[in-house]
Amino acid sequence: MKQTRWKEIVLYGLAMAVSKGAFAGCYPLIPGFFTACYLEEVNRTLLLIFSIFGMALFVPVQAMAKYTVALLVTAAVIRLVEWAYKSCRTYIGAGGAALSLFLVAIAGELLQVRNRAVVWMGILESVLVFGMVLALTPILHQFMEGGFFSFGRKEEISQIAPEHGEKLETYARSFNGLSQIFSQMESFKNNFEPEEMGKMQQEIAGKICMSCDQCAICWQEENSPMFEVFYRLFHSIEKRGGAKEEVHQELADYCPYSDSIIEEAVGVFEKAKLNLAWYNRLLENRGVIAEQLDAMAYIMEDCAREYKDISRREGKLLGSVKYRMKERGIAAREIRLYERRNGKLSLQMRACSKWGNCVPVKELAKAVSQGLHRDMAPGKYVRSMVGKEENFLTFEEDTLFHTLQGVARLTKDEAQVSGDSFSFLELDGGESVMALSDGMGSGIRACKESEMVIELIEKFLEAGFRKETAIRMMNSAMVIQGEEGIFSTVDLASMDLYTGICEFYKIGAAATFIKRGEEVECISSGSLPAGMFHQLEIDRTSRQLQSGDFVIQVTDGVLDDLYVPAPEETFQEILEDIQTNNPEQMAKQALERILLFTAGKVPDDMTVLVTGIWEK
CATH class of the missing domain: 3.30.300 (GMP Synthetase; Chain A, domain 3)
Structure with missing residues (x-):
């Protein structure tokens, strides 16, 4: 506040000083400087007083009367415009000052109107005042604002922001460290180690053989054949779930309790397999946690680096x-x-x-x-x-491109709802995303599966996660649920509206098509659906789109029900024949032509998404 006051005092002093500036008997600096300061909304009453006082000191009486009237008329015009339009643009204020000065000059020389020199002098002075106001008003505004950053709390904010970024990067490194700890733990086990085999052998011998009189003969002699027989028995049970006939017969030749031993061995192996399954599930969950920690670390790093404060510099x-x-x-x-x-x-x-x-x-x-x-x-x-x-x-x-979307879908015959779900997203940073998911099967369960996939991806993307990270975290959530048969395809296309580059992410999804005029490109995938395995395989490709291109996504029901040797090629031909530039019409026409191949029947859920991209 104090700084603003002394700056206003400087302006009042300048309002007096400019009265000394005379050019060919004119004083254009007076109305020019007054109008610029008046538009800056300093104390307008004091501004007028100091301007008149300056003219009283340095300007002849006749000229003082002329410019005083011009200032009053200019102030009235600006106030009237502000009252009518709730604002006054600089060029309007400048025009008002120039016109006021010209009219006052002409009125003052009314008796000498035939003197063309007076008229041209008034015109030139008015033009000079107009240009002066346009040039001077932004300069005065910069002066009053002090270059925007000059003192106080604003500068504090600029100094605090980098500290927050450093803290986020520190947190990100901590989460990365935790992720590495989880990732470095033991890997998955598919078979039993020799030590585990030995423990199972001791457990069986402790239950069956300890009560046998021949126990010492079978297990204490180094050349006893029981070690080899048990080794073959364990491998037989591990592979087949039971003992082979020849292994059973060989054990019976050495031991009268062979049936009891085999029965106990099968039970011990079933318990050991159950423990192994839980152990692998625990490791799998640790891997999920490691992925989520990595994702959190990325988000923190992204928040710290995504935005760079350049307010002071600009x-x-x-x-x-x-x-x-x-x-x-x-x-x-x-x-x-x-x-x-x-x-x-x-x-x-x-x-x-x-x-x-x-x-x-x-x-x-x-x-x-x-x-x-x-x-x-x-x-x-x-x-x-x-x-x-x-x-x-x-x-x-603003982005270089903009997009329009269209969708057409049909529900499987006799099904209540479609098992396909889709989404169109506009993300921060100028990205347009289209996502399509096909739940396994049809009906309500498939609908819930695909809806869950799309909702999770939407939430992760809107939170700022990378596309691959969002897909992997969604897959982890499905795997952790542990329900059998919850599998869904994921087809995601992300368009950068600044550059036109489109990235495709496919997990078990049907082919995607890019239509450019009459040419159609097919992008296919061979990966498995999401939710089947913790380790997810994502097919990722990218293409440079041009203005007027269309990206078309479809579910399996569209291509599988064509019943032709090469459904992708057939669908390419369908798209080539469609001439419309309306994404909605393109999707509907494509689906209508698919029905010609199915005789009007809908054996599976069908969904066609179309996004068109154009330069603005």
């Missing part, structure tokens, strides 16, 4: 943004400018209307674009209007 740009917001009657504060990892800008601020009227956020986006010299668009969750109450606004650098 203070002039932010001052320009604030100036243009003020022109539209918006008071903006706490303006922060961030640079994403991909070099794109993100602007955040708190803003409200100074006059209580509602201003469209799209109009403010134009002001932000002019100030930053980049195309900016309102954030995803920003209100459409800004009123008297303060609102938090975000503006993101």
Whole structure:
């Protein structure tokens, strides 16, 4: 506040000093400087008083009367415009000052109107005042704002933000360390170790052989054949679940309690296999925990590095943004400018209307674009209007491309609901994602399976996880559930709307197609569905899309029910024949032509998703 006051005092002093500037008997600095300061909304009454006082000191009486009237008319015009439109643009204020000065000059020389020199002098002076106001107003705004970052709390915020980033990176390293500890634990076991075989042998001998008179002969002599017989017995039970006939007969030749030994051995092996299964499940859960810790570490690193605060470095740009917001009657504060990892800008601020009227956020986006010299668009969750109450606004650098989506689907004959689920997402950072999942089977259970897959992927992606990480965490959740038969395909396409690069992630999904004019490319996969195994195989490919391209995703029901030797090639031909540029119509026409191959029947759930991409 103190700094603002002394800056205003400087302006009042300059308002007096400019009265000394004379050019060919004119004083254009007086109305030019006055109008620029008046638009900056300093204490307007004091500004007028000091301007008149300066003219009283340095300007002749006749000229003083002329410029005093011009200042009063200019102030009245600006106030009238502010009352009518709740704001006054710089060019309107400059035009008002120039026109007021010209009219006063002409009125003062009314008796000498035939003197063309007076008319041309008035015109030139008005043009000079107009240009001076346009040039001087942004400079005065920068002066009053102090380069945007000059003191106090704003500077504190800039110093605190890096510390938060360092803390997040420290937490991320801690989670990475925990993940490595879990990952370095013992690996899965498929067979029993020799030590475990020896323990099982001792357990069987302790229960059956200890009560036998020949125990010492069978187990204490080094050349006893019982060791080899038990070895073959264990391997037989491990492979077949029971003893081979020849192994049974060989054991009977040496031991009268062979039946009891075999029965006990089978029981011991079943218990050992159960323990082994639980041991492997425990290791599997440890692997899931390690993956989740890795994902958390990535999110923390991403939060620490995704946004780089460049507010201090780009203070002039932010001052320009604030100036243009003020022109539209918006008071903006706490303006922060961030640079994403991909070099794109993100602007955040708190803003409200100074006059209580509602201003469209799209109009403010134009002001932000002019100030930053980049195309900016309102954030995803920003209100459409800004009123008297303060609102938090975000503006993101606008993308080069935009997308439109369409979907067509049919439910299996006699089924109540479709087992296919899909989603279209617009993520922060200029990504458009289309996801499709086909639950195993059909009906309500398949619907619940695919819905769960899509919901999990949506939540993970919206939280900021990478695509592969989101898919793996979704798979881990399905595996941990432990229910048999819960398998679903995952087909995900992520389009970068800044570059046009599209990444495809497929887990057991049907082929995806890219249509460019009459050419159609097929992207297929051979991986297994999600939820079957903890170690997930993800087929990932990428393509550079062009304006006018279409990405088409389908479920297995679309291709499998064509009943042709090469269903992918047949579907490519179907897409080549479709001429529409409407994604919705393309999806419907594709599904209608599929029904020609099935005689109008729907033997399985069918879903076709289409996304078209165009330059803005």
